[in-house]
Amino acid sequence: MPERPSLSQADAQSNVQAAPGFMQIQQAFTAHLRDPQQQPPPAGIEDRRLQIYRELIFNNVASLLEQGFPVLYQCLGRERWRALIRGFLIAHRATTPLFPELGQELLAYLSTAGALRPEDPPFVLELAHYEWVETALIFSEAEAGPALADSNGDLLDGVPVVSPLAWNLSYRFAVHRISADFQPHAPDPEPTHLVVYRTRQERIEFLKINAVTQRLLVLLREQSHRSGRDLLNSIALELQHPRPSQLIEAGRSLLEDLRERQILLGTRRQ
Incomplete structure (x- = not known):
């Protein structure tokens, strides 16, 4: 007679079976946070609660990048800056979880086709690179002793x-x-x-x-x-x-x- 699974084994099997559905909810949730206008949220979540997360994600990313690119922010102005950050959240997939490297992720996004609009200043990419260099040097681990x-x-x-x-x-x-x-x-x-x-x-x-x-x-x-x-x-x-x-x-x-x-x-x- 086969051994009856222990409680922990049964729970693990249940989690594996439930994972695809849970992952779909996660993906829908994060897609909505990135692009609230085009991506619907998972069903059953109160919009008031979603709004807290929408503002938290957007404002944190916008604020962190504003600190790293102050001149670019001043040149674009608030509305164009917010449009840039929204495009970044929608289209870009970061390869690092480290906040000090977020500027490099924005730079990578600006280098892709479609990131900039015709009305954006022609110097945006070069100015962003110049401002990113300062952060890169601050956090560089290179030795010059x-x-x-x-x-x-x-x-x-x-x-x-x-x-x-x-x-x-x-x-x-x-x-x-x-x-x-x-x-x-x-x-x-x-x-x-x-x-x-x-x-x-x-x-x-x-x-x-x-x-x-x-x-x-x-x-x-x-x-x-x-x-x-x-x-x-x-x-x-x-x-x-x-x-x-x-x-x-x-x-x-x-x-x-x-x-x-x-x-x-x-x-x-x-």
């Missing part, structure tokens, strides 16, 4: 080390200038190059740089075995500079300035 480089090394004859907490960025719009009072309608003729970085004092700073400095920082990362002098010589050749020695001397001052700002940590230890 003295073990990575000799802070007093010769930046011309040694191999300069770029801080992992310094991000070299290029934008079509001057995102560092955008505000509620300055909203360009078209990209600038030339790209805007910025370095956004975190200092040892845990401050987030930015530096606007020219195309030559941007190229130098690219080479410092891509060819991290070469000395500062070698890289500056390469740039002089690329520019067909008539007096490479002048460019190298100017480059010495530039490298020192980047070290002073903590964009460069020093030189690679032997």
Whole structure:
């Protein structure tokens, strides 16, 4: 005679059998919270109670993202911001449960077709990326301590080390200038190059740089075995500079300035 299931076994079997129905209720509930206008709620739930959840979910997400993207919020205004958040809740499926990474999820959503409307400013995606970088650097676990480089090394004859907490960025719009009072309608003729970085004092700073400095920082990362002098010589050749020695001397001052700002940590230890 087969053994009679214990109470716990019977409960487990009951839960398995009931799971599909329960999951359907959950899915209907969350679909309704994301899109109350198009998705009906599960039957039998008082609308007053549903309203509490609808407002809680929407307002929490909107408030958290507003803190991470304050300039974007100011540029869009309350109504367009709320429309953006509603679209985000409806269409996007986050891959992380961590609140500090919610901004990255919004950025991913803004990169998809249909996220932005024709009347939205053309700089929205770039401005969002620029504002997200600040949060990403604040929470970055990358190390930029003295073990990575000799802070007093010769930046011309040694191999300069770029801080992992310094991000070299290029934008079509001057995102560092955008505000509620300055909203360009078209990209600038030339790209805007910025370095956004975190200092040892845990401050987030930015530096606007020219195309030559941007190229130098690219080479410092891509060819991290070469000395500062070698890289500056390469740039002089690329520019067909008539007096490479002048460019190298100017480059010495530039490298020192980047070290002073903590964009460069020093030189690679032997």
